[in-house]
Amino acid sequence: DAGVIQSPRHEVTEMGQEVTLRCKPISGHNSLFWYRQTMMRGLELLIYFNNNVPIDDSGMPEDRFSAKMPNASFSTLKIQPSEPRDSAVYFCASSPRGGRDTGELFFGEGSRLTVL
Amino acid sequence: AQSVTQPDIHITVSEGASLELRCNYSYGATPYLFWYVQSPGQGLQLLLKYFSGDTLVQGIKGFEAEFKRSQSSFNLRKPSVHWSDAAEYFCAVGEGDMRFGAGTRLTVKP
Numbered sequence A: 001d002a003g004v005i006q007s008p009r010h011e012v013t014e015m016g017q018e019v020t021l022r023c024k025p026i027s028g029h030n031s032l033f034w035y036r037q038t039m040m041r042g043l044e045l046l047i048y049f050n051n052n053v054p055i056d057d058s059g060m061p062e063d064r065f066s067a068k069m070p071n072a073s074f075s076t077l078k079i080q081p082s083e084p085r086d087s088a089v090y091f092c093a094s095s096p097r098g099g100r101d102t103g104e105l106f107f108g109e110g111s112r113l114t115v116l
Numbered sequence B: 001a002q003s004v005t006q007p008d009i010h011i012t013v014s015e016g017a018s019l020e021l022r023c024n025y026s027y028g029a030t031p032y033l034f035w036y037v038q039s040p041g042q043g044l045q046l047l048l049k050y051f052s053g054d055t056l057v058q059g060i061k062g063f064e065a066e067f068k069r070s071q072s073s074f075n076l077r078k079p080s081v082h083w084s085d086a087a088e089y090f091c092a093v094g095e096g097d098m099r100f101g102a103g104t105r106l107t108v109k110p
Helices: none
Strands: A005-007 A010-013 A019-024 A031-038 A042-050 A053-056 A065-071 A074-079 A088-095 A111-115 B003-005 B010-014 B019-021 B024-026 B033-038 B044-050 B056-058 B064-068 B073-078 B087-093 B104-109
Touching: A005 A088, A010 A019, A019 A088, A019 A111, A031 A074, A042 A065, A042 A074, A053 A065, A074 A088, B003 B087, B010 B019, B019 B104, B024 B073, B024 B087, B033 B064, B033 B073, B044 B056, B044 B064, B044 B073, B073 B087
Parallel strands: A010 A111, B010 B104
Antiparallel strands: A005 A019, A019 A074, A031 A042, A031 A088, A042 A053, A065 A074, A088 A111, B003 B024, B019 B073, B033 B044, B033 B087, B056 B064, B064 B073, B087 B104
């Protein structure tokens, strides 16, 4: 089975540029999550969707960050304009809902972003 | 608000020795609790989970964890550590807006 697929795996960009990270969740999963991981702050939940609808975006650090989920099989996290402090590994995760599997997250391999 | 505390940032154990990683949680209702493992350059992989029922849960790779409501703890254990267990371990609580602890990095000495 294909897991959560993220792209790009690595991105190096210059300050001020727009960055778009992409995620394809596991087919049939109804929830999708974006996390950011840094040494200083650990794993932070940025936003999560349920049935393509954003449920909680309180973790999105600034207006420079935006996330969309136009359909059940695709989501994007966009940073515009990017800043050096946005450098981190961004993880996408998906989750089935209901039953014994409620809450379990399946993670992608992450997108490592470096903003120079 | 739900939160998770992992008191140990880094633990070193010898191969073959037993392991216990600590996790304390704060949650208003019956918690859903998880342990995940992250190898370098990889995403997180679920080791085990607790929703209800038997408070001792078994996971993959020989790990187990015990839920203790009175202590608000969900400690991860393994009787004999292998060198391949060296990784970062995360405790997590919640459903939906799952919150992760800061992680414990495990080093295994030969």
